[in-house]
Amino acid sequence: MENLLAARAQMGMALGFHIVFAAAGIALPLLMVIAEWRWLMTGREVYLTLAKRWAKGAAILFAVGAVSGTVLSFELGLLWPTFMGYSGAIIGMPFSLEGFAFFTEAIFLGIYLYGWKRVPPLAHWLSGVAVAFSGMISGVFVVIANAWMNCPRGFEMDVTHGTAVNIDPVAAMLNPMAFSQCLHMTIAAYAATGFLAAGVHAFFLLRNRNDEFHRCALGIALSVGGIAAILQPISGDLSAQAVAKYQPAKLAAMEGLFKTQTRAPLCIGGIPDEAARETKYCIEIPGGLSFLAYHDFNAEVKGLDAFPREHWPNPLIVHLSFQAMVGLGTLMMLVGAWGALAFLRTRKLPDGTWYLRTLLVVAPAGMIALEAGWFVTEFGRQPWIVQGVMLTKDAVTPMPGLTVTFLFFTGLYLALSAMVVWLLVRQFKGGDTETRGHGDAVSLDSHA
């Protein structure tokens, strides 16, 4: 495998693995904080059990997320030293800030998990709130860095020396794509995790509709996931407009649009054929793309033909990923709306057999949409690592033999994933008496 491809594959795999845990690390603390709040308000023991169970899940996921995040901070340098040498001074700040947010999250998670009997109830709950908040903020900081890669600001290029000058790190962070990207990713984390948790609890409810624990859990998971899923298309619209303005080549690839045109059609489904320069088998909505991108049916949308051939992102990967993301996101929105309507009508938890079965099927949709969305934004920016400034191939390390590390880390990550799934399943079955182990590290004052 060629070195650049190995480097991209390794980074992509590390990111793809990390994002699931990062999303859960952002959203699960919110779920557990809501559960603990309900316990503090109502005194119902079931909410306490739920908070503790979710906290344990958060602990496992957080640990794996922390480790995979460390890998990423190292791999930024190990795989892309030229990129880091050039950009570190410009966009290193959000990573430093993310480090602080993460540090705070780790500290308060330690207090939350192990301090049930050591701090007063309000202090304990506030620790949980601190975890939820700093988790969200650390995600925002990292996405700001990615937004800069898509829309680089806050510096000037000195072409004679190949360096960046007049660096303004604040302007770099406040780049025009930061807001829409951060909003979209944050909502995505809540939607994906909420639906995943909802699916798990729906599974248990299908066996026993009256299980109090799973009813309470589903209520909270569905509220968070459903609201997020309903808001996400609005955020998506904001993102689409930003991409149209600042990364028109990415938009063209996303939509499979080869020809620049006014009244550009929205292309639903379909398979882009780069050689033939057309997207086949799609369902066309005339003027749809012009409207979505510019809120004007007559606006001109740039197709791939407006860009040099060597600067085209891969339309097949980008378009299919985009369709997957939008399709799944729409599905989640509909399922969320269905649940909301049922709740408004009956004032009770929506627990019909068909609804629960739907939740079960839709459970992984959010995480898949999350990965698909990252495919869109990263593949859509190629061949650039910093849009219009640095090509990915110029950023990679001169170290040869990256195929070896790629294969090794892939194996490691697969093993880790398998273990995590297995442990979470154990955790959620309530665990057997054996998991109540010795030492403070394990006792966690478990009720289960």
Add this chain to the structure above:
Amino acid sequence: MPLELIVAGVMLVALNFFALSGGADYGGGVWDLFARGPRAKAQRALIAGAIGPVWEANHVWMILVVVVLFTGFPVAFAAIATALHIPLTLVLIGIVLRGAAFTFRSYDSQRDHVQRRWSYVFSISSLITPVLLGVTVGALSAGAIRVDHGVVTTGFFQWVARFPFAVGVFALVLFAFLAAVYLALEASDVELKEDFRRRALIAGVCVGVMALVVFLLASSDAPKVRAGLSASVFALPLHGATALCAVGAFATLWLRKYAAARIFAALQVSLILWGWALAQYPCIVAPDVTIESAAAPAATLRFLVLALASGAVLLFPSLYYLMKVFKGKPI
């Protein structure tokens, strides 16, 4: 004081905190490997209990060093990540394995054979990671890595040498020493305290031996650092203070005054680190990459220092709160 010196100072402070906290966590892992005798299980439980609530927070010091390095000294970061790609990749693998093994061990079945399996992964990775970290630091001092206009010209294997590996073993015994001292203090059972007192004394002797080895090797393999270690006006007082703390640590350990021993051990390790930094100054990668030459522009450094200061105001009270909740009262 120039901004880049402040930022470099912050990195050193973060490294110091890492050594005293995260480093000791790794040291604890090493003692897990050497848990022996009738109280082996209790030793392991003590170690797990000590590391459990704090290892992730401690770990973040290392991430802070990495992040401040690539924000404040991006060219140095790029050079280090290129020249030391291999040991850093191995460090990474060690970090992943240790973190995962420790977490999985806590949450997996408590049956003995399962626990033992995870313990091996945990303890062996806890042993290898400090060695490789030390190798990385040693390679930065040896002067064999050459960087010309930001490009590494000496390949990927300059770290395969006596001096870096001596520093690696030195780092290992330092972390093990620290951990043993901490554990002697934290154990409530008298016999457990004796176990770790013994280990601390042995590790302390190893520290002395390795310090001498590193110092002697430096003459031939890392001459600039050797000069820095003896020539600077700070050298004598620094070495003197380090030696005093070493003696203090031994004495208090011998006399079973564990709280005092912890302070002496922590001071000793910190002084060794600062001594190295002083000898290394002003280089980040000896001899071509200096603090001044690799520094990011002033705008970035200013923002960084501001962010670090604000972060510290937030962080230190939180960290203190964490430690107070768990380390204040005996478990």
